[in-house]
Amino acid sequence: MEEHPLANSTHLGNGEQSVTHAVLVDAPKRDWRFWFSFLAICISVFIAALELTGVSTALPIIVDDLKGTEFLWAGSAYALAATAFIPFNGGLAELFGRRLVLLWSLLIFAGGSALCGAANSLNFLIAGRAVQGMGGGGLASLTQIILSDLVPLHDRGKFNGLIAMSYGIASGVGPVIGGSLAQQGQWRWLFYLNIPICGFAAVLVFAFLRLRVPPGTFWEKTKRIDWLGNLFFVACTTSCVIGLTWGGIQFSWGAAQILVPLLFGLIGLGCFIVYESKVPTNPIISFTLMSTRTGFSGYLQTFFTSIVLLAVIYYLPVYFQACKGASPIASGVDVFGTAFSIVPAGILSGLSIAKTKQYRPQLWLAWVLIIIEMGLLSTLNADSSRASAIGFQVIGGCGMGILVTSAYFPVLAPLPVSKNANAIAFFMFCRNFAQIWGVTIGGTVLQNMLRLRLPDKFLASFPQGTAIAYKVIPLLSNLEEPLKTEVRDAFASSLRVVWQVMIGVGALGLLASLAMEHLPLHTSIDEKWGIADSEHKQNNTL
Known part of the structure; x- marks a missing residue:
């Protein structure tokens, strides 16, 4: 393989380059x-997407x-745990190797699924979702990290398209599986089904994914972790998430229980950012990653994408169930x-980037499509x-498909x-933290708008602090006219605000995308993390 010792440079956007000394290879x-x-x-991505979309419909x-009453926490607990542990999992992968951390993430995800399936209270379910999130965060980050180890950036678009296919298939069948199992009173199997799928993925990882790992003993590596x-x-x-989740639902936004x-x-x-930039030798987040305007634009775009995507995933089923009387399966x-527009759009976007080596036009188009969809949904x-x-969903789904597969090109190209x-x-x-905001913002807006729009007499039957959105839906079929129509209209007008x-x-997101520059895509990979050859297999793989 040809080596490129100086190909590992950072484009600073001002004509300058900073050169590192890692050896790159074709x-x-x-x-x-x-x-x-x-x-x-692909299977690991499928598991996480199946869980996300299936639970949102069955919730x-x-x-x-x-x-229970804390429906927001059933969604936010997963995203919170995934977000909080993504930097930790990324650090572990740098120290102990990708394979070991991916196997560990699959094990934790399967364990969390077992806890959710066995839940006998909503608090138990929320705890299980948090455990799932710890594993899901590892799956989300490790799958993309491993792909970057194996495929150079200029060729990665088509592989991102294939991963988008896994995500899209799971997004399509997830709501149907979740709704079907929930309607039959078998929602626990929505979680139990993850266990054999995780097992199959773990077997593939253990048998075939042989990647190099850094040298050093377990204790030497443990000492390098930024525990504090x-x-x-x-x-x-x-x-942060506690305040966002409780605000306007259990307590008013001005209450001490929210503000504190x-x-x-x-x-x-803010203090964490200062600490990470000054103190640890091996910080969990290097803020030099955002030192270029193109990279910063990419991070902002993925943040805004996830907010919109989670709002659609969680609250479109609410529209169909509350306003159209759809069953969980039908919704x-x-x-x-x-679900099924994300897949072809993601594949076509990936192929176009691989062919043209351009990523900006695709991302600009994606944001226009998303804005159009949200405008149409609000009607x-x-x-x-x-x-x-x-x-209307097809329009925005195409935009989301492009962004899900392509938003990290401006992140990686400058580095x-x-x-x-x-x-x-x-x-x-950024993606997972935004998912928390997507669920929380959408849920908070919906909850507060429903309290303003539902008939006072009907609203009085629900105690203060109740997450009324998901409490009302199961009751709708038994309501008499004209109350039933009034409640349906209240949901429609509340979702319009969402x-x-x-x-x-x-x-x-569109505004952030305008900051991107066109930068060349890397054509090499880092030799340090490639598939181990025969001389490494026994002593330097995990």
Whole structure:
């Protein structure tokens, strides 16, 4: 393989380059080990997407069955844990190797799934979702990190398209599986099904994914972990989410119970940034990753994308169930417009980037499509046709497909290849942190708008602090007219505000995308992390 010792340079956007000394090599020939390893990556992505979309559809029945009220935490707990542990998992992968951390993530995800399936209360379920999130964060970051180790950036578009296919298939079947199992009173199997799939993925990873790992003993590597930074980050992130989740639902936004954790979390994150930039030898997040305007634009775009995507995944099923009287299964089918437009758009975007070596036009188009979709969704009322609601999704689904597969090109293009793992870990952190905001913002807006729009007499039957959105849906079929129509209209008008907020988020994403520069895509990979050859197999692989 040809070596490129000076190809590992950073484009600073001002004509300057900073050169690092890691040895780069051309990607090796893709043999059967590569393709089985790639299959394991696709299955890991499939598991996480299946969980995300399946639970969102089944959640109203799950919450009702467990007699709970904290529906927001059932969604936010997973995203919170995934976000909080993504930097930690990225650091572990740098020290102990990708394979070991990916296997560990699959094990934790399967364990969390078992806990969720066995839950006998909503608090138990929330705890299980948090454990799942710890594993899911590892799956999200490690799959992309491993792909970057094996495939150079200029060729990665088509592989991202194939991964998008895994994500899209899971997004399509997830709502149907979740809705079907929930409607039959078998929602626990939505979680139990993850266990054998995780097992199959683990077998593939163990058997075929043989990657090099850095030398050193276990204790030497453990000492290099930024334990204080990780604990500080988890605490601050959790505090922020508590304030966001409770705000306007359990307590008013001006209450001390909201302001204290929210301010503590935000100030703490500011202190965390200062600490990470000054103190640890091996920081969990290197803020030099955002030193270029193109990279910063990429991080902002993935943040805004995830907010919109999670709002669609969680609250479009609410529209179909509350306004159109759809069953959980039918509402899962009704979101096919999003799920099955993401796949072809992601594949075509990846192929076009691989062919043209351009990423900016695709991303600009994606944001325009998302803004159009949110605008169209905001025109829906309780009597709008189902065909309109499904058709509108296709427009935004194409935009989301492009962004899901292509937003990290502006993140990686300005950086040296040796920074891939750190950049991708922070990229996945932004994505997952935004998912918390997507669920929380959408849920908070919906909850507060419903309290303003539902009939007072009907609203009085729900105690203060109840997450009324998911409490009302199971009761709708038994309501008498005209109350039933009034409740349906209240949901439609409340969801309209959710989509209007998402128009603003999409506009911010488009604005951020204008900062991108066109930069060449790397044509090499870092030799340090490639598939181990025969001389490494016994002593230097994990």
